[in-house]
Structure formats: C-alpha cells, structure tokens
Amino acid sequence: MQLRRIGDSQVSSIGLGGMPMSIEGRPDEARSVATIHAALDAGVTLIDTADAYHLYADEVGHNESLIAKALATYGGDTSEVLVATKGGHLRPGDGSWTQDGSPAYLKSACEASLKRLGAEAIGLYQFHRPDPKVPYADSVGAIRDLLDEGKIRMAGISNANPDQIREANDILGGRLVSVQNQFSPAFRSSEPELQVCDQLGIAFLPWSPLGGISNAGDLGSRHAAFATVAQAHGVSPQRVCLAWMLAKSPVVIPIPGASRPESIRDSAAATELVLSAEEIASLDATS
Numbered sequence: 335m336q337l338r339r340i341g342d343s344q345v346s347s348i349g350l351g352g353m354p355m356s357i358e359g360r361p362d363e364a365r366s367v368a369t370i371h372a373a374l375d376a377g378v379t380l381i382d383t384a385d386a387y388h389l390y391a392d393e394v395g396h397n398e399s400l401i402a403k404a405l406a407t408y409g410g411d412t413s414e415v416l417v418a419t420k421g422g423h424l425r426p427g428d429g430s431w432t433q434d435g436s437p438a439y440l441k442s443a444c445e446a447s448l449k450r451l452g453a454e455a456i457g458l459y460q461f462h463r464p465d466p467k468v469p470y471a472d473s474v475g476a477i478r479d480l481l482d483e484g485k486i487r488m489a490g491i492s493n494a495n496p497d498q499i500r501e502a503n504d505i506l507g508g509r510l511v512s513v514q515n516q517f518s519p520a521f522r523s524s525e526p527e528l529q530v531c532d533q534l535g536i537a538f539l540p541w542s543p544l545g546g547i548s549n550a551g552d553l554g555s556r557h558a559a560f561a562t563v564a565q566a567h568g569v570s571p572q573r574v575c576l577a578w579m580l581a582k583s584p585v586v587i588p589i590p591g592a593s594r595p596e597s598i599r600d601s602a603a604a605t606e607l608v609l610s611a612e613e614i615a616s617l618d619a620t621s
C-alpha cells in the first residue's frame with residue numbers, strides 16, 4: 335500500500351469511510367466489523383468517522399464505538415492506524431443533520447469521542463462543518479485549545495472554502511493538517527480547496543469520492559469515461575475513480591465508504607493502479 339502524509343503521520347493513500355456502517359441502510363455489526371478488518375488486512379491505516387455517524391438519537395458515536403471494537407478485536411498490529419473523527423454535526427434522530435460549532439459544545443463532544451475511542455488523545459480531530467450561528471474563528475479556536483491541551487494529536491477541518499482553510503491554518507498557528515471536502519466525478523467544485531491544500535502541504539480528503547452511498551454502485555453508468563478506462567485495465571470504475579484522484583496531487587487521500595469487505599478491498603487496490611496521462615486527461619475532461 336502506498337503511503338501518504340497527514341501531519342506527522344504516514345497513512346495508507348486510501349482510507350476507509352465509516353459512515354455507511356452506521357446510518358440509514360447500515361449492515362449488522364458482524365458485517366461492519368468484518369469490513370473494518372478487511373480494510374486493515376488490505377493495509378488501510380486511516381479510518382474516517384464522526385460522532386454524528388449514527389441513526390437514532392440515543393446512539394451518538396455509534397460508528398466511533400464500532401471502530402474501537404473492530405480495532406480491539408483485530409488479530410494484527412493496529413499501532414499505525416490513524417482514526418480521524420469529527421465534531422460539530424448532530425443527528426436528532428429524525429433523519430436530519432443539525433450543527434453546533436460553539437466552543438463549549440465542541441469541547442464536550444471531543445471528550446465524549448475520546449472516551450468512546452478509548453484513546454489517550456484523538457489522532458485527528460476535524461471540525462465537521464462551519465456553523466453559520468458561530469464565528470468560524472471561535473469554532474476553530476476551540477479546536478486549537480484541544481490541540482494545546484493534548485486532547486487531540488492533530489487538527490483538521492471539513493466543508494471549508496479556501497478562505498476558511500487559510501483562516502483555520504492561521505488560528506492553529508500553521509498546525510492545520512487536513513481538509514475534508516466533497517469531491518467526486520459528479521462534484522468537482524472543491525478543486526480550488528484541493529489546490530490550496532497542495533500549495534500549503536495539507537492533506538486533502540475527498541468525501542463521498544464515489545458519488546455517495548446511493549450513487550457509488552452506478553459510477554460506471556453515470557460517468558462513461560470511467561467505465562471505458564476501467565474496461566481497459568480490467569478493474570472496476572470505482573477503482574479508476576480513486577486512482578484518478580490519487581494522481582491529482584500527493585496531498586490527496588480519498589476515504590471511500592464501505593459496508594462490505596469486497597468494497598473496501600477493491601477500493602484499497604486503487605493505490606496500485608497507474609493511469610496514463612491520456613487516461614487522466616480523458617477523466618478530467620468528462621463530466
């Protein structure tokens with residue numbers, strides 16, 4: 335598995351997104367644990383989660399607890415695994431997603447995540463989404479405090495624009511290590527954020543890289559150019575999509591979600607797929 339850098343950590347160039355294992359349509363726990371173990375077997379050492387990846391109001395942190403359990407029951411070495419969680423989003427249990435970016439909330443959410451993950455410090459803590467009710471500097475200031483207090487080892491942000499990336503990095507005193515934004519064949523408007531990350535040497539984690547849970551299976555029929563390149567290599571269009579992202583910049587680390595071992599095994603193999611300049615140009619040009 336090719337490695338890439340997040341702050342002072344070397345992680346697999348393909349991460350595992352935990353969301354499909356905890357929200358609507360999720361599998362039973364045994365299949366989720368098998369999926370996480372399959373990712374670890376394939377050399378994946380970055381797992382993305384959030385306290386808000388749960389279904390019902392009374393099970394905040396469902397996905398964090400699942401990941402903690404899967405890591406604890408894995409037979410191999412997990413010392414190099416970086417668990418990246420987030421705070422600032424909430425799910426009241428009616429299917430909606432709400433926000434709270436207040437410093438007091440973020441600090442209490444981080445404490446709760448820390449307990450669920452059973453770690454001394456959270457490896458990477460990401461501010462999930464700017465809250466329009468709270469000045470961005472206040473929310474990021476809380477993340478800086480958590481970093482200074484040693485509750486979190488590294489700090490990231492998500493759903494940020496280029497100005498917010500620069501502002502967050504300034505507030506954190508140059509210690510911003512990652513930006514997680516939506517990026518996929520159908521959603522390319524995060525190119526400017528990717529470029530800022532590339533310039534600053536900050537990891538860029540595309541979320542819903544395959545188009546999201548309900549669209550990922552149809553990637554090849556939605557985007558014919560990906561199916562064409564996939565056919566030429568005898569691999570899946572999803573694998574081509576991830577290899578295309580990896581080729582964009584050394585700071586890119588996609589985090590495809592999975593709820594089945596086969597999905598993450600196939601995605602992890604994207605790290606070995608080399609596309610030609612012509613193929614990359616054809617995928618860049620397609621919509």
Ligand SMILES: NC(=O)c1ccc[n+]([C@@H]2O[C@H](COP(=O)([O-])OP(=O)(O)OC[C@H]3O[C@@H](n4cnc5c(N)ncnc54)[C@H](OP(=O)(O)O)[C@@H]3O)[C@@H](O)[C@H]2O)c1
Nearest residue numbers: 351352353541542543544545546550590591593594597600
């Ligand atoms: N920061 C944010 O605001 C934010 C928002 C959304 C998501 N995220 C993060 O980003 C991660 C990824 O996004 P996502 O899960 O929404 O969407 P996604 O990665 O675009 O799609 C996930 C779906 O892709 C399928 N899949 C994965 N690899 C495949 C392969 N090689 N071939 C065929 N199908 C494959 C999986 O199917 P199976 O379920 O059948 O395995 C899974 O349900 C999330 O899990 C979460 O960690 C962050």
